[in-house]
Amino acid sequence: MNTPQQRYARTTSNTGADFQRRIDIWGLLRLDPVLTSLLIAASLLGLIALYSASGADLTMTLKQASSFVLGFGVMLIFARITPNSYAYISPWLYGLSSILLVAVVFIGEVRMGAQRWIDIPGVTSVQPSEFLKLAMPMMIAWYLSTRPIPIRFRDLLVCIVMILVPVGLIAEQPDLGTSILVFMSGFFVLFFAGLSWRLIGGMAALAAAAAPVAWTFLHDYQRRRVITLFDPESDPLGNGWNIIQSKTAIGSGGLSGKGWLDGTQSHLHFLPEGHTDFIIAAFSEEFGFIGVIVLLTLYLAILIRAIQIATNAQTSYGRLLAGAITMSFFVYVFVNAGMVSGILPVVGVPLPFISYGGTAIITLMSGFGVLMSIQAHRKLMG
Structure with a gap:
């Protein structure tokens, strides 16, 4: 006849085995249970x-x-995929995405007044700027991970060029929203790499000084959106x-x-x-x-x-x-x-x-x- 202690031992053992199996499933899938549940x-x-x-x-x-x-x-x-593999493919993914952005200028498909897509006949169309949302931080992180931190001024200049060239191409499509997201994804890597507040302040001041020049490069609809932000009642309809x-x-x-x-x-x-x-x-x-x-x-x-x-x-x-x-x-x-x-x-x-x-x-x-x-x-x- 089973004693209460034996029944408790079996129950505890089964519960522990079930819990371990659940852990093993998350580990097998390589998923974080908390973040996955929230998503x-x-x-x-x-x-x-x-x-x-x-x-x-x-x-x-x-x-x-x-x-x-x-x-x-x-x-x-x-x-x-291992983080080491991501580090290895980072420059290749960034390079391919940038080449596709350049290709958009010449062979891009125009939709609703914007030239953002490359049509693949019989398959689908792709928007290369979307790739940069992930390729950009991967590239900047790969570049800086092999260099001294906090970031040096020379490395900062290289990163700024790597960020601004694709961002400029995306903004020209025009796609201001995506260009902002791609820019920020690269900037955040610089920030976490130890970019000093003095440099951040200097970059902000430079951007403010260049704003009047940048204004002339904006498309008409983009200027109207900025003006409308401050006074939407000026054009309610x-x-x-x-x-x-x-x-x-x-x-x-x-x-x-x-x-x-x-x-x-x-x-x-x-x-x-x-x-x-x-x-x-x-x-x-x-x-x-x-x-x-x-x-x-x-x-x-x-x-x-x-x-x-x-x-x-x-x-x-x-x-x-x-x-x-x-x-x-x-x-x-x-x-x-x-x-x-x-x-x-x-x-x-x-x-x-x-x-x-x-x-x-x-x-x-x-x-x-x-x-x-x-x-x-x-x-x-x-």
Whole structure:
């Protein structure tokens, strides 16, 4: 006859074995359980928001869901690649992406007034600027990981050239939003490499001095967006329409919102691009201040976990790259929220996991796959 002690021993043993198997599954997949759970939660919330913002368009929602599945598959693949392999391919990926950017100038396909895509007959079209969102921080991290830190002035100049050349090509397409994201992804590597505040201040002063010159190179629609930022009421039915309707949607949500599927600004088509760039306005209208706090808390949790991974990275390359990827994710959130609320110009940056768009999802998940790799292989090497 089994004694209580024997039954307890068997139960404890089985529970421990189950727990160990769960650990082994995460380890086998090379995924961080905390970060993966947060990404899944953000993806599900994004599908809920998109279904309503798109006017209950099930086809669009299912297409977005398939992009999430593909994105998680890419993340699984990227998580299994070692950080040393990423370091090895960094200059090759950067070089190929830059060559493709140059090719866009000559053979790029024009869509909606922008020349950003290269058409591959019978297959698909690619947007080389998307590759630079990951290739840029990989390249700068690879270059600086083999050099003294804090960064020397000579190395800083080399990095600035490597950053500005692709950024200039992307801005000329024109794609100001992507050029900002690519620039910041490279700048964050410089920052984490020990770039002094004196140099940062000098670069900011130089940029401010060059602003009048840069203004002359902006396209007309980009100038109008900047002007509209300061006075949207000057053209309420034209360039100011997006910001005015966005603020109206955000303010009408109140504390708890109008309820899921009950938003009026997006459903009655007052809010432009309510399922893409301005989806947080539609989200705010339906879920209110409380819903926005929940969303921002989820973003904050993702950032905290990603920062922990960057801090615990064992190599200089891993720390620089993980830190840059993490802060690039923050820029996505900050710029989108800023332009929708009227504190930044409209530059076409999607809200991570919420805005509709498969390319942006796959790019994001690729970056998180690299983070997973840095975390998983740290454990393997530790």
